[in-house]
Amino acid sequence: MSARKPAVARDSAPASGRAVALRAGWCWVAVVVLGAAAAVGFVSSSPVASAAALLFGLLLAALATAAAFMFSGRGWFLLGGFLLTAFYLGSVGVTSVGFLAAHGDRYRATAVSSECHHVKGGTACTARVDRPDGTLLAEDLSVKSRMKAGEKVAVVEDPAGIVAAHRADQLDPAALPLDLLLGVSAALLAGLFGWSAWLGVRRPLRR
Numbered sequence: 001m002s003a004r005k006p007a008v009a010r011d012s013a014p015a016s017g018r019a020v021a022l023r024a025g026w027c028w029v030a031v032v033v034l035g036a037a038a039a040v041g042f043v044s045s046s047p048v049a050s051a052a053a054l055l056f057g058l059l060l061a062a063l064a065t066a067a068a069f070m071f072s073g074r075g076w077f078l079l080g081g082f083l084l085t086a087f088y089l090g091s092v093g094v095t096s097v098g099f100l101a102a103h104g105d106r107y108r109a110t111a112v113s114s115e116c117h118h119v120k121g122g123t124a125c126t127a128r129v130d131r132p133d134g135t136l137l138a139e140d141l142s143v144k145s146r147m148k149a150g151e152k153v154a155v156v157e158d159p160a161g162i163v164a165a166h167r168a169d170q171l172d173p174a175a176l177p178l179d180l181l182l183g184v185s186a187a188l189l190a191g192l193f194g195w196s197a198w199l200g201v202r203r204p205l206r207r
Contacts, residue, residue, distance in 0.1 A: 020071065024197035027067045028190050031085060034060055039092035045139040045164040061085040064189075072196035081196075084188050091185035100163045101171035104156040107132050111147040129153060139164060 038060060041053030065081035109129035116125040126140035127147045138161075143153060154168035 020197045020200060021194075024067075024071055024193040027064065028193045031060065031064045031088070031189060032186055035085065035089050036092045039089045040096050040162060042089075043093045043096050043163050045158075045161065057086075057089050061089070068192055068196040071193070072199040074196075074199065077192075077196055081192055084185075084192050088185040088189050091182045095179070095182045096163050097166070097171065100156055100158050100166065104158055104163075104165075104171075106154065106156050106168060108152045109137065109141070109155040111143075111149055111151045111153065112136065113149065114143065114147040116146050127153070129155065131157075137165060141165060141167065142170075143167065 035057065038053045038057040041049045042057065044050060044053070061082050064085045065078050068077040068081040069075070071077075109131060112128045112130055114125060114127040116123050125143050125146050127143045129137050129141050131137060137155070137157070141153070141155065147153065155165055156168050156171055157165040
């Protein structure tokens with residue numbers, strides 16, 4: 001009776017270049033879409049949404065970094081991936097505030113009440129203000145110093161109510177080419193995932 005030959009262990013075939021490129025592309029799309037949502041949430045008028053968006057943004061940066069590392073196998077992608085993802089998140093946030101500066105509703109608001117708090121490095125003051133039509137602005141407005149009731153302040157408000165309202169003197173619509181900044185940050189992220197995928201396929205590390 002013939003003995004059975006032991007089964008020979010086979011190494012799993014490496015993923016094709018097309019499959020790796022597709023995965024890298026989907027990772028880029030996920031980071032761009034989810035990162036944009038996190039960045040807009042961070043500059044929103046809700047403190048809870050801002051805190052949640054900050055935590056989600058850090059988690060997303062860590063996941064993007066891990067994905068780039070898995071594609072390439074190179075440890076230096078860990079730092080580059082985190083920094084480029086953080087740069088993209090910051091670019092979306094700055095662009096959102098820039099959009100508010102260019103397209104927000106501008107008006108003179110009237111202070112209803114104001115208070116200041118001691119914080120590390122100085123004092124932070126806020127005010128509750130009324131719009132010209134008499135309705136109260138939902139969120140507290142950051143001001144330079146304590147305001148008296150009835151004082152006026154120039155305000156820029158997001159008509160959609162997403163981005164937090166700012167004082168007009170805090171915003172400069174022509175300060176930066178924000179669309180270019182956003183495009184560059186997204187392109188750098190695409191380059192990160194594309195390069196990591198190319199290295200993993202064309203220049204794999206020996207194990």
